[in-house]
Amino acid sequence: MMAKTYSYACAEFPGMESCPAHFHTETREELFELTKQHAIIAHGESPDDWAAEDLQMVKDLFKEEG
Numbered sequence: 630m631m632a633k634t635y636s637y638a639c640a641e642f643p644g645m646e647s648c649p650a651h652f653h654t655e656t657r658e659e660l661f662e663l664t665k666q667h668a669i670i671a672h673g674e675s676p677d678d679w680a681a682e683d684l685q686m687v688k689d690l691f692k693e694e695g
């Protein structure tokens with residue numbers, strides 16, 4: 630049996646349609662941390678300042694596979 634994986638495609642977030650970043654991880658927590666690091670490195674964002682609605686939107690876009 631395959632383990633579950635979690636994925637996030639940055640392009641699915643409104644305004645990020647041109648971003649090619651796509652992550653796959655074993656856990657939701659790792660995916661969230663990678664997503665925040667990506668936002669910092671690629672988009673110059675400050676995830677610590679994100680509104681609760683934006684954080685929730687990111688998490689809502691996480692896909693569970695397997």
Ligand SMILES: [Zn+2]
Pocket residue numbers: 639640645648649650667671672
């Ligand atoms: Zn991105």
